[in-house]
Structures are given as C-alpha cells and as structure tokens.
Amino acid sequence: MNYYYQSGVQLVDTKAYYVLLSMVDGLGPRRLAALIELMGTAEKVWYASESVLRSVPGIPAKVISSLLDKRKELNPESEVQKLADRGIGLVFIDEPEYPRILKSIYDPPKVLYVRGKKNILNEQMFAVVGSRRATHYGLTAARAIAGELSRVGLGIVSGMARGIDSAAHRGALDSGGVTIAVLGCGVDVVYPRENRNIMEEIIEKGAVISEFPPGTSPVAGNFPQRNRLISGLSCGVLVIEAAEKSGSLITVNFALEQGREVFAVPGQVTNKLNRGCHQLIRQGACLVENAGDILEELGLIGTDKTLPKHDICCIRGNIYLTDEEKRVYNIISDDPISSETIICKTGIRPSDVISMLLVMELKGLVKQLPGQRYVRNVLD
Structure with missing residues (x-):
C-alpha cells in the first residue's frame, strides 16, 4: 500500500x-x-x-x-x-537529554514535556511511591529515606500525588538533592491543587515531566500510563503504605516487567494500608528499614556506581551514615542534648540537623526525649 x-x-x-x-x-x-x-x-x-x-x-x-x-x-x-x-521544554527520544534508561522500556514516549532542568534527566534515579492517604509513620519514612538517598547522590522520582509521593519529593528537596515529578496530566496543570508550592520548587531544583501535552486534565486513565514512566526512569522502586489494590502496585508490575528492583517498607499488621507492602515482601521484595538496605541491595555501597555528595560510613551492621550525619551522631551521648546545642556545635543548617536526627531516630540510633532533646539509643 x-x-x-x-x-x-x-x-x-x-x-x-x-x-x-x-x-x-x-x-x-x-x-x-x-x-x-x-x-x-x-x-x-x-x-x-x-x-x-x-x-x-x-x-x-x-x-x-x-x-x-x-x-x-x-x-x-x-x-x-x-x-x-510558556517555559515548557521538549526532549525527543533521539536527543542526548532523553533519559537513556527510559529508552529500554517497551513503549517509551517519543517526546517528553519538561519544566525545570533537562540536564538531570540522565542522573541515576530511584522511585518512591505509596498511598495518598498515608499515615504519619508512612510520611516520615518516605521523607527520611528519600532524604538519605538524595544525600548520597540518587535522584528521587515520584508522581507528586498527595501522601507518600509528596513526602518523598520533600525529603529530596530538603536534603539538597534532585527530584523528578512525573505527572498524569500536562506539566502546566497543578494536581493536586495544594501542591502548587512544591511543584514550583521541583521545577526550580529538579524537573516536572509528562508525556501528555500541556492542558491535559488528570483523568484516571492517564495514571497507569504515567506509572510506567516512574518505574522506567528508575533503577528501583520503593513502596511505602500500599493497600492490596493500589496504584502503587501497578507501578510495581511495570517495574518487574522492566527489570527494576522492588523494595517495600513494612508496617503495622493491623493497618490495611500495609497489606500491599507485606504482600510484596512475601513475594520477594527487599524489606527496607532505611536507605542503607536499598544501597546495599543495589550494590551502591563502596562502589563508583553513584557519585556521592558525602562519604558514607557504616556505624553498625547495615546502618550507614553520611559524613555530616556522623558529625551529628558523635555529639550525641548518653546525656540528653538539645537540638539547638547540636546545631551550634556542628554548624550545620538547622533544617538539615532536624532531618538527620529524624533519620537516626528511624534507624534506632538515637532517641528523642521531651523538649527536643536527644540521647543515643542502645544497639543490640
């Protein structure tokens, strides 16, 4: 013909x-x-x-x-x-800025719409996804783990949805890392509306991308298509608080098809939001308590596969700290010390110190006492 x-x-x-x-x-x-x-x-x-x-x-x-x-x-x-x-860039599949890892998936988009920094699209990325109705536990874990990964050079990919997605983006931004938000709508559409500020910050420090043209509304059918890009851009996918039937599990299915590693954070057995994560762990997903678990599974500890912003040191077992985190940890002892004193003694930005203390608390290294005072936790 x-x-x-x-x-x-x-x-x-x-x-x-x-x-x-x-x-x-x-x-x-x-x-x-x-x-x-x-x-x-x-x-x-x-x-x-x-x-x-x-x-x-x-x-x-x-x-x-x-x-x-x-x-x-x-x-x-x-x-x-x-x-x-309108400040909307284009990246075509045959251009050097196009993410190389994304070309390996079954049906990569021919063109990406981009607001923000095109030059980060080929940095090594890791996806963090989970429930829109996340608990405080889930939000804290997402923000802390994303922050840890960012500090050692991994970019964070997520979907800018409410809950876990937003917490992951926030963790990366607060740690001075890069993050990519993949939208199920046009890059000129703020969804959800309350994420306008974080979207503007991601555009300034990272990138907001979509395969959908500007003006596209966030209709339900777009999100599975969006999810394949989240996993496709990443070397692995971490799931935090996902129910048995969850959009995050759609992302996991794409990740498995694409040959990506899958990770999951466990939670309370009485919380239905954790059933999807527990199911993934039973099926072989790597159980994650901290970023060290992810870095070790990916083989990124003690290798040149990432470009660390700080050196990583092993405190004990698989508990890893960056140089700055170690400085904070070394100031804390059995005697209670306030966060203000830690900030003064280290000279590290207050927001960074608070984030590091949260990370160490999640790792079980320190314990918070009333009045924002901290002591070392006894390790078994």
Whole structure:
C-alpha cells in the first residue's frame, strides 16, 4: 500500500510533528509507533489523508477524527514556539537529554514535556511511591529515606500525588538533592491543587515531566500510563503504605516487567494500608528499614556506581551514615542534648540537623526525649 502526505508547512525540525501528534486524543505511543512504522515519519502521519488513516489496522475511528480535527486547529509553525514562550521544554527520544534508561522500556514516549532542568534527566534515579492517604509513620519514612538517598547522590522520582509521593519529593528537596515529578496530566496543570508550592520548587531544583501535552486534565486513565514512566526512569522502586489494590502496585508490575528492583517498607499488621507492602515482601521484595538496605541491595555501597555528595560510613551492621550525619551522631551521648546545642556545635543548617536526627531516630540510633532533646539509643 502506498502512503502519502499533503505538502504541508515545514517546521525547523520535523520532529516537532511528534508534538502535534501527542495532542491527538487516544493516539498513544504504541499507535503512533505503528503509524510511523507504516508511513515513515511523524510529518507524513500528520498530513496523511483520511482514507489512508482509515486503512491502517488498529486505529479507532474516533482517534482518526481527533487527528483530523487537530490538524484544522493547530498551526505547525506556532505550536512549539507557544510551548517555549510558556517555559515548557521538549526532549525527543533521539536527543542526548532523553533519559537513556527510559529508552529500554517497551513503549517509551517519543517526546517528553519538561519544566525545570533537562540536564538531570540522565542522573541515576530511584522511585518512591505509596498511598495518598498515608499515615504519619508512612510520611516520615518516605521523607527520611528519600532524604538519605538524595544525600548520597540518587535522584528521587515520584508522581507528586498527595501522601507518600509528596513526602518523598520533600525529603529530596530538603536534603539538597534532585527530584523528578512525573505527572498524569500536562506539566502546566497543578494536581493536586495544594501542591502548587512544591511543584514550583521541583521545577526550580529538579524537573516536572509528562508525556501528555500541556492542558491535559488528570483523568484516571492517564495514571497507569504515567506509572510506567516512574518505574522506567528508575533503577528501583520503593513502596511505602500500599493497600492490596493500589496504584502503587501497578507501578510495581511495570517495574518487574522492566527489570527494576522492588523494595517495600513494612508496617503495622493491623493497618490495611500495609497489606500491599507485606504482600510484596512475601513475594520477594527487599524489606527496607532505611536507605542503607536499598544501597546495599543495589550494590551502591563502596562502589563508583553513584557519585556521592558525602562519604558514607557504616556505624553498625547495615546502618550507614553520611559524613555530616556522623558529625551529628558523635555529639550525641548518653546525656540528653538539645537540638539547638547540636546545631551550634556542628554548624550545620538547622533544617538539615532536624532531618538527620529524624533519620537516626528511624534507624534506632538515637532517641528523642521531651523538649527536643536527644540521647543515643542502645544497639543490640
């Protein structure tokens, strides 16, 4: 069968036709890949006649109608410039900024929309996901573990949802690390609305990305598609507080298909939010109590696979501390000491000290007493 296209407007880069096609409702990566394989280029797909489009197997009539409607609405010369004017960048699959690890998944998107720093997309990343209705325990664990991983050079990927996702992003940001938020909507859409501030901070210090074009609403069907990118960008996925039927477990399924390592934080057996995590552990997921468990399982302790921001030292067993955390730990003894005194003696930023104390408390190294005073915990 001979495929053809009308003589259309030429863009500076014909790859920009991927942008136009990504705005067609229902034309996902697989269908677009099938069309391009038959017609040769995205430009030829964009300008293909209705009869040619309808002759392609597996392309629903409503998708073809949507493409024809978009072709009437969109001006190929101006759409990419509109994105640039709004601070929205583009990364195409054949460009060096495109995440190399993402190319290995079954159906990587041809183009990513990006707000923030494109240059971090190829840094080593780790995903943290979990319940939107997280408990204080889950939020604390997510923030602490994400912060620990960030301090040794791993970027944090999550979905910027309420609960565990937001806590993981916050942990990375507070630790001076990088984080990527993968959205199930357009990068110009704040979802949930209360995350506007954290979204702006992620854009400033990391990146907000999506395969969905700007303006796309956060409809339920977009999130499984989003989840495959969260796992696809990462060397491993940590689940914190997931029910038996949870979106986080969809991410895990993608992770397993993609050959990624899966980790889970255990919790109270009486809390239904922990049943999904306990199920994962029974099925072979690595049980995680702290970041050291993850780093050890990934083989990143004592290797050059990461670029640590600080040296890591082993306090005992698999309990690891960074240089700064060790400075804080060494000041604490059997005699209670206030957080203010620790801050004065170390000269470390107050927010960092509080975060480190929280991490050490979770690891069982220190115990908090009334009045924000701390003592060393006795290790068995």
